Amino acid sequence: MPELEAVIGLEIHVQLATKTKMFCGCELSFGAEPNVHTCPICLAHPGVLPVPNEEAIRYALQIAAALGCEVAPRSIFHRKNYFYPDSPKAYQISQYDIPLASKGRLGEIRIHRAHLEEDAAKMIHVGESGRIQGSGTSLVDFNRGGTPLVEIVTEPDLRSAGEAAQWARLLRTTIRQLGVSDVNMEEGSLRVDANVSLRPAGSVELGTKTELKNMNSFRFLQRGVEAELGRQRELIEAGGAVVQETLHYEPQSGSLTSLRSKEEAHDYRYFPEPDLVPLAPTEAMLREARESLPELPMARVRRYQEELGLAQDPATQLAADPETADFFEQTATQADGVEPRIVANWVTGELAAALRQDGGEARAADSKVEPAALAALVVMVGARKISHGAGKAVLAALVAEGGEPASIVEREGLTQISDSGELESVVAATVEANPEAAAQVREGNEKAIGVIVGAVMRETKGRADGGEVKGLIRSQLGLD
Amino acid sequence: MGGLLELSVAEAAGRIAAGEVSPAEYLVAWRGAAARDELNAYLWRAEDPVEEGEGPLAGIPVAVKDIFCTEGVPTTAASRILQGYRPPYTAAAVSRLTDAGVSLLGKTNMDEFAMGSSNENSAYGPVLNPWDRGRVPGGSSGGSAAAVAGGLAPCAIGTDTGGSIRQPAALCGIVGLKPTYGAISRYGMIAFASSLDQCGPLTRDVTDAALLLSVLEGRDRCDSTSVGIAGGVRKPSREDLKGLRFAVPSELGGEGVETGVREVFEATLGRIESLGGEVAETPLPHAEHGISAYYLIAPAEASSNLARYDGVRYGTRAPGAGELVEMYEATRAVGFGPEVKRRIMLGTYALSSGYYDAYYGRAQKVRAKIAADFSSAFSAFDFVVTPTSPSVAFNLGEKSGDPLAMYLNDFFTVPMSLAGIPAISIPAGLAEPSGGGPQLPVGFQIAAPAFAEQNLLEAAYALERAIGFDQRPPAADVPQGPPGQSASGDGADA
Amino acid sequence: MTDELAGILEHVDRIAALDLEDVSPTSHVVELENVLRPDRPRPSWPRDVVLAQAPDPVAGAFRVPSPQADA
Secondary structure, eight states, X not given: OOOEXXXXXXXXXXXOOOSBOSSSOOBOOSSOOTTSSOOTTTTTOTTOOOOOBHHHXXXXXHHHHHXXXXXXXXXXXXXXXXXXXXXXXXXXXXXXXXXXXXXXXXXXXXXXXXXXXXXXXXXXXXXXXXXXXXXSEEEEEOSSTTOEEEEEEEOSOBXXXXXXXXXXXXXXXXXXXXXXXXXXXXXXSEEEEEEEEEEETTOOSOOOOEEEEEEOSHHHHHHHHHHHHHHHHHHHHTTOOOOOOEEEEETTTTEEEEOOOSTTTOOOOOEEOTTSOOBOOOHHHHHHHHHTOOOOHHHHHHHHHHXXXXXXXXXXXXXXXXXXXXXXXXXXXXXXXXXXXXXXXXIIIIIHHHHHHTOSOOOGGGSSOOHHHHHHHHHHHHTTXXXXXXXXXXXXXXXXXXXXXXXXXXXXXXXOOOOHHHHHHHHHHHHHHOHHHHHHHHTTOGXXXXXXXXXXXXXXXXXXXXXXXXXXXXXXXXXX | OHHHHHSOHHHHHHHHHTTSSOHHHHHHHHHHHHHTOOSOOEEEEOOXXXXXXXXXXXXXXXXXXXXXXXXXXXXXXXXXXXXXOOOSSOOHHHHHHHHTTOEEEEEEOOSGGGOOSSSOOOTTOOOOBTTBTTBOOOSSSHHHHHHHHTTSOSEEEEXXXXXXXXXXXXXXXXXXXXXXXXXXXXXXXXXXXXXXXXXXXXXXXXXXXHHHHHHHOSOOTTOTTOOOOTTOOOOOOOOOOTTXXXXXXXXXXXXXXXXXXXXXXXXXXXXXXXXXXXXXXXXOTTGGGHHHHHHHHHHXXXXXXXXXXXXXXXXXXXXXXXXXHHHHHHHHHHHSOHHHHHHHHHHHHHHSTTTTIIIIIHHHHHHHHHHXXXXXXXXXXXXXXXXXXXXXXXXXXXXXXXXXXXXXXXXXXXXXXXXXXXXXXXXXXXXXXXXXXXXXXXXXXXXXXXXXXXXXXXXXXXXXXHHOOOOOOOOOSSOOSSTTOOTTOSSOOO | OHHHHHHHXXXXXXXXXXXXXXXXXXXXXXXXXXXXXXXOOOOOOOHHHHHHTOSSEETTEEEEEOOSSOO
């Protein structure tokens, strides 16, 4: 049996954060009472007609620009015909063979196409099983029906479940930065399905693929793809063949259920939408989309590494959250004489820890810590006016109450002991008070020094510099 | 009272504007006439207190084909599946009329979902032709045509997808106009074939048609395919046809046209020449394939447009179904008539995977060819003319057993629909049907380039004056007003 | 019904014989592009109006029998 390689492509639906629906002026909402944001158009009453939302077009062009896509000079809408209660017209207005955008790239993964369409309504079960099937009746809420969607389809360039989840995160961050969508998987404004197959390593032909749905977090996406790859692998190794089908991933149990669906056999009878005229993005529209792009994550990571000297990990971590990245840059700019990578470590390290300690999900930009305050703190520590340990204590205070470091230092009396005479006498007293530890250190047990250092730090309320204390202990014990 | 019903809409509007007639008086007279409907032309008539309305058409009542949504007022498209449906909004075309002061007189009967050429496909019974109640009025706007011809309304609006205004107008001896595709908003018009449907007036004369069109046309932001008519529409006044060139398509001569119809057509060509117009033949090589293309495109779009009638959000739902697909199937089996079902099946087939290219795809190419044929013709001619219908009104039941024979009624009207160009039918004379019997109206069709409605109306007006068609259907047996005053004017009176 | 449909199909099949190589199919008579509307909310219809026509309104929603299998 030759070695098998995974071939994965993703199909992503992004709900756009416009004010109104794709084809009518009903407001978009989340969590409203059922059917309070509807009208004859999104309810598909007889005689109604769709009119496209110009902001949705603009957002779609921005997404296309961010993904480096070619924009079709002229694209049209198609009707995708199928019967289901969540589809009131019994067709979805989408794009078929002439989509708005194609042939893009994000990171290592090529984008096959991106197009505009409208979202379906929501069906709620009325029954005990918790699923629509077999529950007797369903209730339909059309509030969501008609929400603008951009569907993005990648080429099958992904090679592992982990890579798929990681790339999906990058896509999410990128789109979030454009401000065109909340891209929240739990809320449904970002939906990711995976097309999964295996083939002999080195082969160029594609194996039979299955489509995986219902993974509503990046973790579940990874697990789901892993589970399906495992299932296919077992099947192939046992001599079986993969059947093309749609599978529903159940996160709680990890099981994959085949949707006995007419999906594969379904004929959508696509034809051009006669109620809509073509989209022909003008040069001005394209330019506006390109120029509206903020610095996207990939570019920011590169700049942090090349221009600011950050290592890849902190650079990637910061770029993943634009607001934290902005916070970092504002701090770094004001932290005279301190290297940006040190500031980065404070932001991704000490500050992140302090925020977690404080409880809640607060991010740097939302906290009471001002970039100017953090900059001043980092400068103080760098100039050894306070110890690193004292710095952490000041940071905790900044997180809790805001303000600026200098006054906190004064208030708490945290100024580093710069008078070595004072420190020497504290060290001497502590060494004397810890004879066993002192003896162990003399004998070569380096670890025991920690006991004495700790005692000194407690005594000085952290105002001493740990390294300096260690040096003094060693010299007093006659070691250096 | 009788005299009021004789006025054309333009005349009535003038008298009302001059204060000689009160809007209420005029409305009440027409309400009374409409109430004497023995043709099954109306599915619903207004019975609320008369409101006069304000604007250039204040006091003018209009009969509206039951395919236009009218808020709070029953709208069925003559189908069981919309029985009891009252739309929560009003069609743009109707709003434009009421904004001008028009009053809704009633909703007229039609072929179900506009599918038909005889008004025998209504779920609420056929409409009778006022000229001979054993015959059809044409379709699908049969109710609107019969109402205007039968003295039950001063004017009406209908829809034309492949001839559904023009053909019933011809069979009922009145004027029917299909404007350029995009001239009038489709918002609120229950969709049959989206790329073909257009609203238009059915009136007693060309001037009234122009008057209604001038109010109806215009770009509507709720219909992204609507553009209106640049320059608007004015009352026509042309007195002759000097310098105008009229083309007769060489391919559309053929078999299937009744002798009487052909004679009236030829006579009308003679009249054009005596008015100074030039008449010559021109090729329209693909026009004869219009029926084939139309009966692929229209059912295909209809199969998609009618899919929303599923019993979920409005309309009828078949009771007792415990499962979703069962509910869909039962609702639609009971709710749709046989012609609608036939076209949905045909349309679904034409769009299905593996057949799309051979059917729908090809039909759209044929359509492009037909449009190109007309463009060519219009580079040398101002108008293209044909008989509107191959026959005069036929007997009820005569063609309803043979769908293909029924479809061929649209032979002359379908090419203009496919090309999207405007066309008008005016009554040109009477003729005996091929099976023998009393004479019946014959329509003459004039088509013009896209958005050339003003030229079209001017030519039609001049020709109408010269023809002087003043025959009316025989008076009904029911008395029409105080003794000595006949509401329906001349015509064979007992 | 089948006979009727077969007869109709036979007629419309005449277009199979036509030469249509050089033609791009047209769906629209009017050559418009980019007809869009501004992203401005307008009031939705009141729910009671929207549900007034529903065959089976329940708890502010449209009730339907469930499908036998997922579609």
